[in-house]
Amino acid sequence: MIELAGLTKTFANGRGVHDISLKVAEGEAVGFLGPNGAGKTTTIRHLLGFLRADAGQARIFGKDCFLEAAAIHRQVGYLPGEISLFPGMTAEGFLQLAAGLRGLRAEQSLRALATRFELDLRQSIQKMSKGTKQKVAILAAFFHDPAVYILDEPSSGLDPLMQHAFVDLVQEERARGKTVFLSSHIFSEIDRICDCVAIIKDGRLLRVAGMAELKTGRAHQYRVECASASEAQAVATAPAPGMTVLHVEGPVLILRVTDVNAFLRVLSRHDVRALASEETQLEESFLAYYGQKEGAPA
Amino acid sequence: MNMAWFRHMLRSVLPSVILYGFSAAAYGWLVEWIYPTIAHSKQVQALLSQLPKAMVSMFGVSGGMASLPQFFDSEFFNLIWPLLLAVFCIGLTSRLVAGFVEDHSLANVLAAPVSRRVFVVTQATVSVVALLSVIVLTFCGLWLGTLYFHEAWNTGAMNRVAIGGAVTFLVVSGYTFLLSAWFDERKRVLGGASAVTILFYALAAVAQMSHKETWLYRVTLFGYYRPEVLIAGRQTVTDAGMILALVACGLFGMGIWRFSTRNLSL
Numbered sequence: 046m047i048e049l050a051g052l053t054k055t056f057a058n059g060r061g062v063h064d065i066s067l068k069v070a071e072g073e074a075v076g077f078l079g080p081n082g083a084g085k086t087t088t089i090r091h092l093l094g095f096l097r098a099d100a101g102q103a104r105i106f107g108k109d110c111f112l113e114a115a116a117i118h119r120q121v122g123y124l125p126g127e128i129s130l131f132p133g134m135t136a137e138g139f140l141q142l143a144a145g146l147r148g149l150r151a152e153q154s155l156r157a158l159a160t161r162f163e164l165d166l167r168q169s170i171q172k173m174s175k176g177t178k179q180k181v182a183i184l185a186a187f188f189h190d191p192a193v194y195i196l197d198e199p200s201s202g203l204d205p206l207m208q209h210a211f212v213d214l215v216q217e218e219r220a221r222g223k224t225v226f227l228s229s230h231i232f233s234e235i236d237r238i239c240d241c242v243a244i245i246k247d248g249r250l251l252r253v254a255g256m257a258e259l260k261t262g263r264a265h266q267y268r269v270e271c272a273s274a275s276e277a278q279a280v281a282t283a284p285a286p287g288m289t290v291l292h293v294e295g296p297v298l299i300l301r302v303t304d305v306n307a308f309l310r311v312l313s314r315h316d317v318r319a320l321a322s323e324e325t326q327l328e329e330s331f332l333a334y335y336g337q338k339e340g341a342p343a
Numbered sequence: 344m345n346m347a348w349f350r351h352m353l354r355s356v357l358p359s360v361i362l363y364g365f366s367a368a369a370y371g372w373l374v375e376w377i378y379p380t381i382a383h384s385k386q387v388q389a390l391l392s393q394l395p396k397a398m399v400s401m402f403g404v405s406g407g408m409a410s411l412p413q414f415f416d417s418e419f420f421n422l423i424w425p426l427l428l429a430v431f432c433i434g435l436t437s438r439l440v441a442g443f444v445e446d447h448s449l450a451n452v453l454a455a456p457v458s459r460r461v462f463v464v465t466q467a468t469v470s471v472v473a474l475l476s477v478i479v480l481t482f483c484g485l486w487l488g489t490l491y492f493h494e495a496w497n498t499g500a501m502n503r504v505a506i507g508g509a510v511t512f513l514v515v516s517g518y519t520f521l522l523s524a525w526f527d528e529r530k531r532v533l534g535g536a537s538a539v540t541i542l543f544y545a546l547a548a549v550a551q552m553s554h555k556e557t558w559l560y561r562v563t564l565f566g567y568y569r570p571e572v573l574i575a576g577r578q579t580v581t582d583a584g585m586i587l588a589l590v591a592c593g594l595f596g597m598g599i600w601r602f603s604t605r606n607l608s609l
Contacts, residue, residue, distance in 0.1 A: 090607075090608075090609065093450075093453070093454060093609075094453070095450075095453065095606070095607040095608070095609045096606045096607070097604075097606055114453070114458060114459070115456045115457060115458035115461070116456065118453075118454055118455055118456045118457075119456040121454070123450070123454040125447070125450045125454070125609070127447050129446050129447040129448040129450070129451075130448065130451065131351075131355075131448055131451070133355070139451075142347060142348075142351050143451065143455065145347030145348075145350075145351075146345060146347050146348060146452060146455035146456075146457055147455050147456060148347075148456075185451065186454075
């Protein structure tokens with residue numbers, strides 16, 4: 046559905062994206078992760094046909110994103126990272142214009158989405174807060190029932206309740222077989238929406254991994270409750286390969302473990318009351334990955 | 344051309360069109376109102392005859408003030424009207440492309456199934472329609488003014504000035520459009536287009552003042568738009584007018600090509 050093949054764009058300052066290759070199958074949701082300036086927005090601009098690649102290709106539905114942008118956009122919902130609506134209009138006027146640009150009349154779906162996001166369509170764009178503008182942009186991206194969503198920082202600016210409503214909406218669309226390409230810094234959002242994550246740094250794609258793989262392929266985290274604080278200290282100081290103590294408080298320890306057998310051998314020598322595995326958060330995996338040198342194995 | 348976008352753009356430029364069109368017409372009415380007192384004043388005629396020829400020529404009153412079109416020439420068509428049209432053309436056309444790129448709102452249009460070519464052709468059309476509307480509004484206002492003040496309306500002279508102004512400022516809109524399609528920042532477009540226009544105007548002013556420098560008319564855009572010559576009927580609108588119309592088409596075409604192929608930071 047979405048295909049980046051050796052996509053390369055180098056700007057005058059040397060930054061850009063270099064040899065990005067990625068495929069997103071129909072119905073799949075891919076999270077695009079990376080720090081500021083990593084090349085996320087540049088990649089998305091290629092997908093929207095705003096930039097012409099120096100080398101390689103960006104394709105959606107098998108069509109060239111630069112040369113056949115208008116045909117592709119008929120079935121694409123795009124939510125830009127930087128929302129800039131036309132001033133001097135109401136939300137309703139803006140959304141009717143967006144429908145008009147597509148040759149559509151979509152009053153019913155617009156009203157349903159407006160109700161869902163608690164958006165007053167009569168409100169003037171000039172008087173809107175950032176979050177309200179974000180809601181208008183979300184409506185503009187979703188109202189025409191596209192097959193592919195390209196979402197750049199989609200819920201930044203939304204309050205937690207609306208972030209939740211947004212994630213629910215995307216999940217519903219996913220259930221209907223829609224394809225999602227999502228760039229976000231909100232890890233829980235990617236965690237809830239995406240099947241896999243593509244990590245980009247300095248314009249290069251470091252890794253594409255399934256969510257489960259990304260979480261479990263790395264160290265496991267455990268919470269150990271010992272019989273006493275001295276026992277917890279003894280566990281913390283015990284020599285064991287692949288065991289890192291993250292936190293000790295009284296009889297409770299939080300540890301990161303790569304060699305589970307060695308870890309269990311250490312525990313067997315101490316008085317342990319409880320042992321619980323803590324789910325590795327995507328954010329931790331991401332930060333751990335970024336802590337490594339580029340190209341190093343995850 | 345995308346009709347939904349075209350209608351939206353027309354609605355958004357309409358206030359400017361009305362403001363400039365009616366302002367020009369209102370100024371014209373003022374000129375028509377004071378014309379009888381000036382035209383029949385012996386003191387004014389004496390004053391004019393004592394002024395240096397270069398200055399008389401510079402202010403476009405070399406043809407005298409015997410008729411209303413000649414008076415319009417000196418009081419309106421020679422300075423105020425070109426100034427109004429230049430500000431209108433440069434201000435509007437710089438916003439039509441670079442303005443939307445600069446504030447990133449163009450992403451709303453290009454994310455729809457609207458190709459860059461369709462968008463930029465629509466913007467070029469808006470630029471041309473808006474300019475012609477201002478000119479039509481101005482001349483309709485002037486014509487109504489002559490009816491109100493019971494003055495004679497010289498259709499031939501006024502048509503020549505209207506067409507001369509239209510093709511001249513289509514070229515101004517054309518190079519502003521090209522710059523607007525080229526640059527991301529509107530202030531660069533405003534600066535570039537203003538500088539070119541002022542240079543053209545200055546060259547025409549020098550040529551107007553000095554009989555030795557009349558060759559400058561051939562290198563400046565305003566060499567064609569000379570109201571006193573158009574009013575007197577010493578120049579037809581077909582020759583140079585056609586060339587300027589073609590130049591304007593070429594400039595708009597280059598702008599369309601440039602915008603269709605460039606990278607956009609949206």
